Amino acid sequence: MEQVLYSSIARKGLGSDEVFTIIQTASRLNPQRDITCFLIFRDGRFLQLVEGPGHELDRLIDDLLGDPRHHSLEVLERTQIDARSFPNWRMKRVSRSTGQSALDEIREGLSSNPSGEAVMDAIDEFLETTAA
Template sequence: MLSQYLYISTAPTLGRDEVESILAASARNNPARGITGLLLFNGRNFLQLLEGEEGEVAALMETITADPRHAGVSVLDCRTIAERACPNWAMKRVMIAESIDSRRETLERDLPQGLDPEVRKMIVNFAVLN
């Protein structure tokens, strides 16, 4: 059974190099676990979408929650899905445009088409907050 989790967390002291390191580790480790998804980082907060077999995603969420590099992990959405929205993304970093005005447009273009409209709305709302 496939599951999809969407969570946010706070990491105000995380530098660009550390974010790149997290993405590299995800690209290395996620394919073997059958996990796909996307990651947004606005300089202070993460928003991450994870998809995969329920047991694998739940185990990864435990690891993420215990990771000292960020705090306040809060699951925004957790659902069973029939198919992945990000089947080819081991973990794609979705860039947030500098201009708040262009963020919505950029995300609408870059987010996968298969995302549930409700999940898409949460991701876009996160990105336009700053």
């Protein structure tokens, strides 16, 4: 089991309807791939943490690299994990409206993860950068 945190930049003009389609599609496909995750979309950038079998994450990253809705995908962390940090999140969207409560859930979920602190630091940095 692995966990991957990546960021990417949305295509210019990507609308909220397209982000909603991304979330709907992932919610439908992730159970088939045994993937759990959350997604943050803010100021034209994506940050996503995905968990699952390594070969499925490789397949997902290949699919993401070919997706024209975003570019400049960068894997920030890739870690072996013993257990999922977010076992019930087939595709959780974290947004300004979910705010601090979602971040508290993320922090709690990552607390027992060996790379949890580094992942949370990357999330905090992403949120600070996109808020500026």
